[in-house]
Amino acid sequence: MDSHDVKHVYGPVPSRRLGRSLGIDLIPYKTCTYDCIYCQLGRTTRKTVTRERFVPTETILAEVRRKLEAGERPDYISLAGSGEPTLHAGIGELIQGLAGLTDIPVAVLTNGSLLWMDEVRQALMPADLVLPSLDAGDDRLFQDVNRPHPSLAFERMVEGIAAFTREFPGQVWLEVLLLGGITGMEAEVKKIASLAGRIGPARVQLNSVNRPPAEEYAACLSRERLAALGRFFTGPVEVISDGPADGGPIEAAASCDDTKILALLGRRPCTPDDVARGLGLHVPDVVKKLNALLRMGKVRTKKAEGRLFYTASPTSP
Incomplete structure (x- = not known):
């Protein structure tokens, strides 16, 4: 397969959460509903809540088919990439198309900002795993950490994730990314933990900065500190890190x-x-x-x- 024929599918890449993950990039670079201070991709260049068909789903499915035919067998196919994947208006069709193409489970990594929209929740229903984020326990830190589009309200975002979790037949893993000196303090973590209890995910995954962030002041927390803060959450909690992921066979x-x-x-x-x-x-x-x-x-x-x-x-x- 000519790698130049593949523009929207990448990897498999080592994922701290999904093993070896074949990524699908649905969105033009840094088109997002947020402009998170910790983002490894840098600052958002187009902040929007308008859903569009940025890439034809047929084009993406053809790329995935060629990639899989070339012998790539990842643990997951993940919809993530260079922006917020639920901004793609055809994400539901794509997930259905992937289910018809392969039995590899489909995961959606989303910031959860648009799950208050009925059509977005319905579009994600055919997925196997959805991984939304919750980085703040109140609106003030939501504005400071996620720097959302002005039309996005904190309470509506939280309730959207909770509503989706109640309806979704698969599993929801909630990522909580904590920052030193900002959200990585007991008082703030307790607020987030309370909201996580209301959402009711299958598991909570605690994370911190692992790669160069958009803003230098977005400081990381150690694994030990994250583990200590995990006691405030109910249900299964795990600390995710940049540890080794099984990579399969090594080639030249x-x-x-x-x-x-x-x-x-x-x-x-x-x-x-x-x-x-x-x-x-x-x-x-x-x-x-x-x-x-x-x-x-x-x-x-x-x-x-x-x-x-x-x-x-x-x-x-």
Whole structure:
């Protein structure tokens, strides 16, 4: 398969939550309902709540089919990518189409901001797993952390996630991303935990900054601190981190061209280990390729929390 034929499907990538995940990017870069201070993709360039058919669903399904026929067998197919996936007006048709194409479970990673809309909740019903986010316990911190579109109300967002969780036949895993000095304090966590109890997800996943954030003041919390704060939540709670994900068979780096690496780095900052796990390569080979791309100006580096991350340069395809 010519990797140039695939523009909206990427990976599989190593996922802290889903193992090896084949990603689908439904939205133009950084088109979102939020402008979160911790976002690994940087600041939102188009903040909107208007749902559109950004990419034909037939185009995406054809790309997934070619990717799977090429021998890729991920643990999940995930709808996420460069913006808020529920902004795509055809997301329901896409999920149904994926169910007809493969038995690989479909996960939707969403900020949950549009689940108050009946049509969005209905569109996600055929999915196997939905992972919404809740990053604040009140409107003040909602505005500070998520920087939502002006039309989005905090209470309506929370009730939308709760309504979806009550209706959805699959599982809902609620991600709570906590920030040092902002939301990672007991008083604030108790507020979030109260709302999480009202939502009633199958599990709560506590997270913090793991990659370079949009704003430098978005500080991470240690795993130990997250685990300590987990006691305020009821039901299953787990701390998710950037730990190793099973990567499947390792192949020679020669079988992976630069386009695949750039497609991955264009959607999320990665360490060499991340690239190796996601694309099934040896770490030393990945380092050689990344150094070559760095010399050509196709990738850039940035340090965060003592680790070196690579991202695609703006001019890279």
